[in-house]
Amino acid sequence: MAKQSKNTTNNEYNIPETMKAWVLGDPHEMKMIEKPVPEPGPAEVLVKVGAIAVCHTDIEVLHHGMPAMVEGELPFNKDFVMGHEYMGTVVKAGPGVDEWSPGDRVTVEVHAGCGRCQKCREGMYTSCHNYSYRSKGHRANGFTTDGGFAEYAINNINTLVAVPDHLSDEVATLTVTAGTAMYGLDVLGGLIAGQSVVVAGAGPIGLMFIAVAKTLGAAPVIMSEPREDRREMAKNLGADILIDPLAENVVEKVRSLTNNKGADFTVEASGVPNVLNQVIHMTNRGGRVCLAAFTNDLVPTDIAYVVSNNIYMFGIRGEGNSAVKRTASLLEQKRFNPAPIHTHTFPLAEADIAMSYAENQTDGAIKVVVKMD
Numbered sequence: 001m002a003k004q005s006k007n008t009t010n011n012e013y014n015i016p017e018t019m020k021a022w023v024l025g026d027p028h029e030m031k032m033i034e035k036p037v038p039e040p041g042p043a044e045v046l047v048k049v050g051a052i053a054v055c056h057t058d059i060e061v062l063h064h065g066m067p068a069m070v071e072g073e074l075p076f077n078k079d080f081v082m083g084h085e086y087m088g089t090v091v092k093a094g095p096g097v098d099e100w101s102p103g104d105r106v107t108v109e110v111h112a113g114c115g116r117c118q119k120c121r122e123g124m125y126t127s128c129h130n131y132s133y134r135s136k137g138h139r140a141n142g143f144t145t146d147g148g149f150a151e152y153a154i155n156n157i158n159t160l161v162a163v164p165d166h167l168s169d170e171v172a173t174l175t176v177t178a179g180t181a182m183y184g185l186d187v188l189g190g191l192i193a194g195q196s197v198v199v200a201g202a203g204p205i206g207l208m209f210i211a212v213a214k215t216l217g218a219a220p221v222i223m224s225e226p227r228e229d230r231r232e233m234a235k236n237l238g239a240d241i242l243i244d245p246l247a248e249n250v251v252e253k254v255r256s257l258t259n260n261k262g263a264d265f266t267v268e269a270s271g272v273p274n275v276l277n278q279v280i281h282m283t284n285r286g287g288r289v290c291l292a293a294f295t296n297d298l299v300p301t302d303i304a305y306v307v308s309n310n311i312y313m314f315g316i317r318g319e320g321n322s323a324v325k326r327t328a329s330l331l332e333q334k335r336f337n338p339a340p341i342h343t344h345t346f347p348l349a350e351a352d353i354a355m356s357y358a359e360n361q362t363d364g365a366i367k368v369v370v371k372m373d
Contacts, residue, residue, distance in 0.1 A: 013091040013102055015046070021150035022351045023079040028063055030149075030352055033079060038146070038154045040094035047106065047155050052086035052148040053173040053342075054358035054368045056203065061143070062355065064296075068143045069132035084110040084141050086148030087163055087172040088372075097157055105163045107175040108148075109324045112139040112156035126320035140318075149351055151372060161324050164332040170345060170369045174208075174338040175331060177367070179324030181208040184290040184316045186216060187323050189265060193217030198254055198263040200245075200279050201270025202230035204367050205292050207237055207341055209267050212327070214238030215336045218265070222257065224250045229364055236340050245278075254282040261285070267292055273299045283311050291315040341367045348372050 021035045040046045060066065061082050065074035068082070087107040090100050100106070113125030114137040120128050130136040132144045139156055141147040146154070163172045185192055197218040199209045202225035213221050214237070223234035224243040231242040243253050254263055262284040268276055271293035280302055283289055289311060306313060319327075330336060343366045346354040351370045358368040 013048070015091060015152070019151035020348060021079075021081050021146075022083075022348075023081050023149075024062070024075055025077065027065065027076060030062060030082070030355065032349070032351075035079065035081075035150065037152045040092055040097070040154055042095050043097065043157050044094040044154050045090045045097060045100050045157060045160070046092040046094075047086075047088040047108070047153050048091045049086050049148050049151060049153055049372055050088040050105075051169040051173050051369050051371045052083050053170075053177070054083075054354055054370070055085050055177075056358070058082050058084075058142065059355065059359045070144060071134065072132050081146035081148070081150050081153075082142050083147035083149035084108075084143065085173050085176045086153065087169060087175070088148075088153070090160070091152075099157050100160055104160075105172075106155075106160045107163050107172050107324070107328070108141065108153075108155050109159040109161065109176065109179070109322075110140050110142065110318050111320065112159050114138040123321055126318045149348075149370065151348070161328045164328065166334070167331060168339075170342050170371060171339045173369055174204075174341060174367060175328055176319055176324055177204050177341075178208045178212060178331070178336075178338055179319035179327045180205055180292070180316065181212040182327045182330075183319045183321060183323035184267065184292055184314075185209065185212055185218075185265070186326065187321045188314055188316060189288055189290060192265055194219060195264035196220055196222070196258055196284075197265045197267070198222040198224060198279070198282055199234075199239075199267040199269055200224045200250075200275050201268070201272070201293060202227065202234050203269060203293075204341055206267065206269030207234055207366070208338065209269060209290075209292065210234050210239050211237040211336045211338060212330075213265075214240075215330055220257065222254065222263065224254075230366075233340060233366065237338075238336070245275075251278055251282045258284065262287060264288070265290070269293050271295050273297065277302050280305055280311065280313075283309070285309045285311070287311055289313045342369055344368045345371050
């Protein structure tokens with residue numbers, strides 16, 4: 001396959017006709033094939049992918065199909081390209097596009113809503129009523145349209161965010177992960193400066209909640225996590241207090257640290273069923289609970305406690321309301337450094353191994369990145 005080259009005089013790229021892409025086959029199967037390089041349409045650009053991080057949701061798509069949907073159906077046997085946490089370089093602009101130019105280094109949001117439904121018009125494009133229907137204009141790369149485990153990807157111009165010059169390709173992929181935390185804390189949660197925050201679960205999302213909460217001025221920032229290495233990572237990212245929930249009663253500990261009131265803001269980022277009620281019971285009256293993880297089973301919940309204590313609960317999906325752009329601003333200002341979360345890098349030819357490392361947390365893997373050749 002011919003490699004892409006750049007004409008530095010007019011900033012034009014010679015783009016090949018085909019590309020390497022990892023696609024879904026049957027459930028639990030991903031395979032590398034050659035696919036045509038897609039063509040950007042109006043309000044779209046073609047991105048040469050530089051690096052892509054593995055997200056836990058990619059693993060769910062690999063094994064279950066959901067939450068990926070293509071025109072209302074599961075994506076299996078459709079040569080569907082997974083992956084949504086990627087960055088790269090704009091190499092071609094679609095008709096009428098002048099907001100971005102070839103050569104621009106960008107990271108991407110996942111979702112571009114249809115732009116026509118009520119939720120999109122309210123700015124909540126991650127709750128688009130036309131989710132999965134590309135025919136109505138909706139895009140969610142790696143979920144409803146082809147994603148970033150390929151050499152090239154199409155993106156709507158509204159999903160692009162400039163990458164700060166000092167960030168490596170690998171670290172730039174973490175902007176979307178941090179954007180999810182920003183969405184929960186700042187956009188939906190509201191002002192948290194001076195308020196106490198507890199995060200349960202030190203996966204990539206939970207660790208980013210720690211970093212962003214600390215950057216936004218929360219105090220104290222508390223991490224509950226059974227693994228010592230993950231607790232240390234949380235400390236490196238700004239956690240003031242670390243709790244091992246296997247060694248002590250986490251609810252009692254949080255209450256003892258907050259004058260028996262509970263934390264102002266709590267985040268469930270573990271996906272462990274029995275942790276949800278723990279998080280609820282460590283939340284201050286009138287406080288807020290952010291649900292940033294999900295399980296595949298129904299979880300009994302102490303709704304009476306939530307209601308009687310006037311606790312607000314909300315779930316977040318992805319990184320809506322331009323939260324990634326807000327996060328990129330913090331990264332540009334060097335307010336926090338997400339680099340420690342990146343633990344492993346693999347080439348595109350070994351994307352299946354990268355997926356396995358992320359799924360099994362092999363060799364202490366936290367955020368696994370596939371770097372293009």
